[in-house]
Amino acid sequence: MVTLNHMSDDISDAITKVFGDNTYVTKAIKASLKIHKDWKDEQRGLFSDTIYDIVRYWRLLWYLLKKKPSLEKNDLLDIIDAYLFYKEKLIHKTEIERLDYSEMAKTLSYAKTVRVLKESIPDWLDKAGINELGERWDPVINALNKRPDAVIRTNTLKISIDKLVGILSEERIRSEKIDWAPDALILRDRTNVFKLQSFKDGLFEVQSGASQIVSRFLGPKPGMRVVDACAGEGSKTIHLAALMENKGKILAMDTQEWRLTELRRRATRAGADNIETRYIDSSKAYKRLKGTADRLLIDVPCSGLGTLRRNPDIKWKLTFSDLERLKEIQRDLLDIYCIILKSGGRMVYSVCSIFPSEGEEQVKSFLKRQNNEFQLIEERRYWPDIDDTDGFYMALLERK
Secondary structure (H helix, E strand, O other): OOOOOOOHHHHHHHHHHHHHOOOOHHHHHHHHHHHOOOOOHHHHHHHHHHHHHHHHOHHHHHHHHOOOOOOOHHHHHHHHHHHHHHOOOOOOHHHOOOOOHHHHHHHHHHHOOOHHHHOOOOHHHHHHHHHHHHHHHHHHHHHOOOOOOEEEEEOOOOOOHHHHHHHHHHOOOOEEEEOOEEEEEEEOOOOOHHHOHHHHOOOEEEOOHHHHHHHHHHOOOOOOEEEEOOOOOOHHHHHHHHHOOOOOEEEEEEOOHHHHHHHHHHHHHHOOOOEEEEEOOOOHHHHOOOOOEEEEEEEOOOOOHHHOOOOOOHHHHOOHHHHHHHHHHHHHHHHHHHHHEEEEEEEEEEEOOOOHHHOHHHHHHHHHHOOOOEEEEEEEEEOOOOOOOOOEEEEEEEEO
């Protein structure tokens, strides 16, 4: 049986990739799991949870050790032990031979009274959170440190949600519906979903509940011409195709060709065949589309702070200057891409952020700049502490 003790080298290697090579934590975990194909689902889950938690509590764990962050082998072994102590998995003092248990207990007791230590966040993020959310910051950042549920989106081009529940049950995976997300299922059993035959058959995609609402919020209908201006790897694009029943046209655009390549691969598996991809290599790519879209989705690059439960490394890689730069990009993309929308057409602006400066304030500023050419129809917020999902903001606007 594989235990954390036997995984120490793999844990150290993965952590080094995240903090030394600037690798996304999900990719670092995936690389390690590829090496250990013999690990069972329980072992894979233990490894993944440990890596996510060590990254999540990076600042706190080093504070418990009273050391500066280091990627030296012995220091990383100490981090693993500090993590086990923090999670109360070591019962006897003798199990932590290199560390002072009683001193760590005192240090932890103090750390729980200081938000930046308790929630393990950088100082700049704490200040920004207070400025943006005030009293809401405490419950929000606390919720963002909790492990997320595994959530999938039913591909209604191929199957109904009820039938998918049955197929998953046959694959020994229990699932539950989410009342506010019609296509979403929470998986209650740990497994490598990408190995499931149901996934290979394109019956579902891995996508958080709040993210699934964005495409629905846009209100696409069969036969429409829809543009996804920042399509990325296509989670929302493919959902749009399902909502449109493969009728009409979706133009998926992005500035990264590799993302569009992945989108096309995913669309093929999902059976979404009304999607055309377009690489944005110059302003001509969107200027020639002026006034052509019935619906427009602008899911702009953002801080991603609403996804910290799934991507805890963001808080260590993002800086305040990055946040300011991203807000400038959001402003520019709104102004650039809004011309694609027809008169009377509707668009959604969305960000997976918990900060109003990336959401509500961007939309207010946009409406002022457009001199009443657009009107706000509705806006929504999803919160990790209230809705138990990623933090998301979305605004539905109409061109007059």
